[in-house]
Amino acid sequence: MKKLDPGLSAIGLLVLFAALACMLAVSLPLVKSDPSVHTSDWLGFSGSIIGALIALTAAMIAIKPVKSQLAEMTRQNDHVSHERLCDRAAKLTNELSLITTVAAKIDVVQIAMADVNVDAVDKTVAFAAYEQACDELNDCVKDLQVARGFVWGTSQQQANRDHFIDTCLTVSSASMRYATKVRMQTRLASIIAKNEVADFEKCRGRVWQGIPKIHSDLQIALARTRSFISRLEERLFDE
Structure with missing residues (x-):
């Protein structure tokens, strides 16, 4: 069985926690608040959460080429050290x-x-x-x-x-x-x-x-x- 990449596993957990935090931050005020909640009250906050999720998604997309670049730099350093x-x-x-x-x-x-x-x-x-x-x-x-x-x-x-x-x-x-x-x-x-x-x-x-x-x-x-x-x-x- 192929082992999961530790880095990807950590990112997956981070995404799950972020999604849970987003759900709680957006839905709980609507359910638990006594006065009626207006859209303007939480729209800005939810927009920030969505922006953070977008940034996290972009980081996940970019992490693979970054890891490849770091691995290549490590190989080059190893070759120099070997010589x-x-x-x-x-x-x-x-x-x-x-x-x-x-x-x-x-x-x-x-x-x-x-x-x-x-x-x-x-x-x-x-x-x-x-x-x-x-x-x-x-x-x-x-x-x-x-x-x-x-x-x-x-x-x-x-x-x-x-x-x-x-x-x-x-x-x-x-x-x-x-x-x-x-x-x-x-x-x-x-x-x-x-x-x-x-x-x-x-x-x-x-x-x-x-x-x-x-x-x-x-x-x-x-x-x-x-x-x-x-x-x-x-x-x-x-x-």
Whole structure:
């Protein structure tokens, strides 16, 4: 059995009450009044009632196109919100992937750095591999820096995220400075290079300490975004 529209049911009740009020307002004075009632006594009042009924009828006629227009506006807003949320989900997913990639590249740089310091290894080959690892890390960190332009999360989450990205930039910078010192091949540069290794290891530890928190925050933000998307798609595509 088809259910009645709640809006139409309410309007129907309103019409019934209006008709009842009109009947009572017009007929009771004629029946209950002691002196004779003249037409002029209630003609103005009944005219107002009739005018109100006409206005109510016009509203009933107009309500359907108004409802259709409101429904169309709602659908348009849902489409806009859906596009924005999908874009947000894509950016969050990309940043999540970048964080994982940066962490992996940092470990690759660490391994290549250790190979450069091993005497038994061909220095030329080891250093070439190290430079390639540094370049790949630097490219990933640049992409992460670009992703910083998309703001998400609470103020505390934003602060943690900025600190994490800054630490990644410091790690990348330390790895490049180490490559520069090794390339110089002087005793002083070799001593300074050891300090760069220490800085790299320190910053690498900070990166790995910050990964669980920012990874969790990103997953929560992504889950919320996907939840909103699913609700919108139920309204947009399951009708």
